[in-house]
Amino acid sequence: xxxxxxxxxxxxxxxxxxxxxxxxxxxxxxxxxxxxxxxxxxxxxxxxxxxxxxxxxxxxxxxxxxxxxxxxxxxxxxxxxxxxxxxxxxxxxxxxxxxxxxxxxxxxxxxxxxxxxxxxxxxxxxxxxxxxxxxxxxxxxxxxxxxxxxxxxxxxxxxxxxxxxxxxxxxxxxxxxxxxxxxxxxxxxxxxxxxxxxxxxxxxxxxxxxxxxxxxxxxxxxxxxxxxxxxxxxxxxxxxxxx
Numbered sequence: 001x002x003x004x005x006x007x008x009x010x011x012x013x014x015x016x017x018x019x020x021x022x023x024x025x026x027x028x029x030x031x032x033x034x035x036x037x038x039x040x041x042x043x044x045x046x047x048x049x050x051x052x053x054x055x056x057x058x059x060x061x062x063x064x065x066x067x068x069x070x071x072x073x074x075x076x077x078x079x080x081x082x083x084x085x086x087x088x089x090x091x092x093x094x095x096x097x098x099x100x101x102x103x104x105x106x107x108x109x110x111x112x113x114x115x116x117x118x119x120x121x122x123x124x125x126x127x128x129x130x131x132x133x134x135x136x137x138x139x140x141x142x143x144x145x146x147x148x149x150x151x152x153x154x155x156x157x158x159x160x161x162x163x164x165x166x167x168x169x170x171x172x173x174x175x176x177x178x179x180x181x182x183x184x185x186x187x188x189x190x191x192x193x194x195x196x197x198x199x200x201x202x203x204x205x206x207x208x209x210x211x212x213x214x215x216x217x218x219x220x221x222x223x224x225x226x227x228x229x230x231x232x233x234x235x236x237x238x239x240x241x242x243x
Contacts, residue, residue, distance in 0.1 A: 001134055001135035001136070001137070001138070001183070001184070001185055002183070003109050005134070005135075005180065005183040005184065006105065006109055006134040006135050006138065007105075007106070007109060008180065009134040009180075009184070009188075009202040010103075010105040010106065010109075010134060010202075012190075012200060012201065012202045013132050013201055013202050014077060014078075014103075015199070016193065016199045016200060016201040017077075017078045017081065018078065018080075019197050019199045020193055020195075020196065020197050020199050021078060021080040021081055021084075030057070031057060031058075031060075031061040032127065032159075032228065032229045032236070033228050033229055033233065034159065034226070034227075034228030034229050034236055034238050035058065035061050035127075036065075037224070037226060037228070037238070037240075038123075038125075038155075038157055038240065039065060039066065041155055041223070041224070041240055042066065042122065042123055042155060043068070043122065044068040044069070045068055045069050045122075046062065046066060046068055046069070046070050046071070046122050046123055047071045047073075047119075047120075047121045047122045047123070047151075048062060048070065048071065048072045048073065048121060048122065048123045048124075048125070049073045049075070049116070049117055049121040049123070049124045049125070049149055050072065050073065050074045050075070050125050050127075051075050051104065051116060051124070051125070051126050051129060051146065052075065052076055052104065052126060052127070052128060052129035052132075053074030053075060053076050053081075053082075053085055053099070054076055054078070054081045054085070054128065055081050055084040055085050055088065056074055056082075056084065056085025056086070056088045056089055056097075056099075057088070058125060058127060059072045059074060059085065059088070059089050059095070059097060060088050060089065063089065063092045063094075063095045068094070069094045069095075069096075070094060070095045070096070071096045071098075072089065072095060072096070072097045072098070073097075073098045073099075073100070073117070073121070074097070074098070074099045074100070075099075075100050075101075075102040075104070075116070076099075076101065076102065077101065077102060077103040077104065077105075078101075079101055082099050082101055085097075085099055086099055104116070104129075104133075104142070105132075105133065105134065105138075108133075108138055108141060108142065108145075109138075114141055114142065114144070114145035115145070115148075116145050116146065116148075116149055117149045120149060120150060120151040120154070121149055121150060121151060121154060122151055122154045122155070123154060123155050123156075123157070124146050124149045124150050124154070124155070124156045124157070125156075125157045125158070126142075126146060126156075126157075126158040126159070127157075127158070127159050127236075128159070128161065130142075130158060130159070130160050130161070130204075130206060130214075131160065131161045131163070131203045131204050131205070131206065132201070132202065132203065132204075133204065134188070134202065134204070135185065136185060136210065139204075139206075139210070139214060140213065140214065140217040141217075143158075143214045143215075143217040143218040144217055144218065144219070146158070146218065147218040147219055147220050147241070147243065150220070150241075150243040151243065152243055153242070153243060154242075154243045155240060155241065155242060155243070156218060156220055156240075156241040156243065157238065157239070157240050157241070158214070158238070158239060158241075159229075159236040159237065159238045159239075160206035160211055160214075160236065160237050161203070161205075161206075161235065161236055162205065162206075162227075162234070162235060162236065162237055163191070163203060163205060163235070164187075164189070164205040166230075166232070166235070169191065172191045172192045172194070173189050173190065173191060174190045174191065174192055174200060175190075176190060185204075187204050187205045187206070187207065187210070188202065188203075188204050189202075189203050189204070189205065190202060190203075191203050206237075211237060211239070214239075215239055215241065218241055220241035220242060220243050221241060221242045222239050222240070222241050222242075223240050223241070223242045224238075224239070224240040225237070225238065225239050225240075226238050
């Protein structure tokens, strides 16, 4: 995928979250069930990097369930959601929370080397993000960059939203405009949003073959793979990777 197309798709998603931040927050307050399976794999005194942290609900989940002092770094490109994340973790005992506004996609497109963080972490997570990363090669680059953020012996956890497998979500697919139809890649879709404000978002469906390629690109060892979340308990495909 060329850079202008990737930037166009990123702009669609930035506009989507700017328009829907309050609606998104109102419907995204609870923890994902799949996160519970992470807990046995993490130790004490956690340093965590949450890439695409949104309203910070994974940080809240860890603060409630990990039972260990927590240094939590959240990155996101949406300022209103970051403000909600700061509020959610403010004053929490044993939690040191740091947030940074960061456009991951633009950084990847602007720099030959993707450097997400300057320090290593015990746990690096990418939830609800991979389907918004335009371009197969960019998704592979992202996995390599995430792996670089993990301490030796640490954990990288990511999940891919398998939305195309659900009929109700396929019904939300909107045709591409003619200027984009020939530029997007297989598995790229435009989905409408049906809660409150009307908006469109770019989403990529990561299939089994691409999921395996993402793991291989990380260079890490997969220790567990499972499906969880949503009404059918299988909306996301998780992989836990050990450095």
